Amino acid sequence: MSKYKVVVTGRIMPAGLAMLKEQCEIYQWEQTPRPRVEELSEWLRDAEGLFVSTNMPVNEQLLAAAPRLRVIAQPAVGYDSVDIPACTNRKIPFGNTPGVLVETTAELAFGLLLTAARRIHEGWDWVRAGKWQPGVLMPFGVDLYGKTLGIVGMGAIGSAVARRAQASGMKVIYSNRKPRPDQDALKAEYRLFDELLAEADFIVVLTPLTAESRGMFGEKEFAKMKPTAYFINAARGAVVDTQALYKALAEKQIAYAALDVTDPEPLPADHPLLTLSNILVVPHIGSATTETRNKMAMLAAENLLLGLAGKPLVTCVNQEVNYR
Numbered sequence: 001m002s003k004y005k006v007v008v009t010g011r012i013m014p015a016g017l018a019m020l021k022e023q024c025e026i027y028q029w030e031q032t033p034r035p036r037v038e039e040l041s042e043w044l045r046d047a048e049g050l051f052v053s054t055n056m057p058v059n060e061q062l063l064a065a066a067p068r069l070r071v072i073a074q075p076a077v078g079y080d081s082v083d084i085p086a087c088t089n090r091k092i093p094f095g096n097t098p099g100v101l102v103e104t105t106a107e108l109a110f111g112l113l114l115t116a117a118r119r120i121h122e123g124w125d126w127v128r129a130g131k132w133q134p135g136v137l138m139p140f141g142v143d144l145y146g147k148t149l150g151i152v153g154m155g156a157i158g159s160a161v162a163r164r165a166q167a168s169g170m171k172v173i174y175s176n177r178k179p180r181p182d183q184d185a186l187k188a189e190y191r192l193f194d195e196l197l198a199e200a201d202f203i204v205v206l207t208p209l210t211a212e213s214r215g216m217f218g219e220k221e222f223a224k225m226k227p228t229a230y231f232i233n234a235a236r237g238a239v240v241d242t243q244a245l246y247k248a249l250a251e252k253q254i255a256y257a258a259l260d261v262t263d264p265e266p267l268p269a270d271h272p273l274l275t276l277s278n279i280l281v282v283p284h285i286g287s288a289t290t291e292t293r294n295k296m297a298m299l300a301a302e303n304l305l306l307g308l309a310g311k312p313l314v315t316c317v318n319q320e321v322n323y324r
């Protein structure tokens with residue numbers, strides 16, 4: 001039996017690669033940075049499947065270069081770099097990986113909140129710099145217990161963060177497009193966006209990046225927050241206006257920010273945000289554990305193989321083309 005021709009645009013976890021290898025002839029881009037479409041064009045010409053890395057845009061140009069493409073899979077839940085209508089027009093199902101990364105990403109989001117609040121990273125720097133001397137105190141942190149956490153984007157990951165916060169004695173409020181019917185079970189209270197901004201001691205952002213959410217945290221929004229507020233973004237960098245965040249932190253309109261995601265990404269080492277003392281930035285590691293990245297790669301590989309076999313994907317964004 002001849003093998004499916006599949007293009008892989010970056011690194012792929014071993015568990016996913018092993019699944020693909022059984023049935024596919026793989027053309028894999030293994031260098032950094034990620035490829036431009038022109039660099040893949042020879043492979044794309046014959047490709048039936050595309051396993052696309054998270055940071056690679058899927059657009060009209062890429063689709064036009066791949067006339068035989070029948071399915072695309074990405075090991076990520078957020079698909080803001082993918083032109084879904086363009087895939088649908090071509091009747092190409094696009095599979096993402098919701099669910100399998102929920103607890104891992106919630107751990108990181110809550111970990112950022114806790115680390116920033118208790119200055120854990122600053123304490124480590126302090127000790128390593130030899131500043132731990134008798135009578136010398138590093139700046140104090142703040143308690144979580146008894147405080148209010150505002151979650152913007154109360155979906156799968158937001159709910160998992162809520163559970164962690166409640167276990168730490170925090171009250172949870174949230175803002176979504178509309179109140180969740182299961183909010184009693186979540187033990188969380190709905191607020192309008194502006195109400196949440198004014199009431200929360202900590203804000204965690206977990207919305208998808210869409211036309212509606214792009215730049216939803218700008219100057220006006222930071223001005224509505226408490227001067228003691230902690231702002232945590234584990235969603236997508238572009239949900240925040242980076243310049244406005246810089247200003248809010250530099251002018252102490254808010255107390256602190258902890259970011260897993262930034263705009264731009266990667267954040268250059270000489271970026272103004274990194275000159276601030278009231279910020280913690282990590283390099284988009286929300287789902288980055290070996291177990292979870294393997295699960296994501298396996299679900300993406302399963303989606304790809306199903307699509308190649310003309311069967312519905314397990315997790316498909318454009319359901320209307322999820323069968324043949």
Ligand SMILES: NC(=O)c1ccc[n+]([C@@H]2O[C@H](COP(=O)([O-])OP(=O)(O)OC[C@H]3O[C@@H](n4cnc5c(N)ncnc54)[C@H](O)[C@@H]3O)[C@@H](O)[C@H]2O)c1
Pocket residue numbers: 077078079098099101105152153154155156157158175176177206207208209210212213234235236260261284285286287
């Ligand atoms: N940092 C990371 O590594 C990492 C990992 C996984 C997911 N993410 C990001 O987190 C997002 C959420 O993932 P999820 O699995 O919880 O998705 P989800 O679909 O379960 O939840 C998203 C929630 O946001 C709400 N929402 C959508 N637009 C909104 C808006 N404009 N204002 C307020 N709420 C809005 C939705 O109603 C939904 O409840 C992903 O889209 C992705 O961008 C980041």
Ligand SMILES: O=C(O)[C@H](O)CO
Pocket residue numbers: 054075076077078079101286287
């Ligand atoms: O959206 C996601 O799944 C993550 O950001 C990718 O790591």
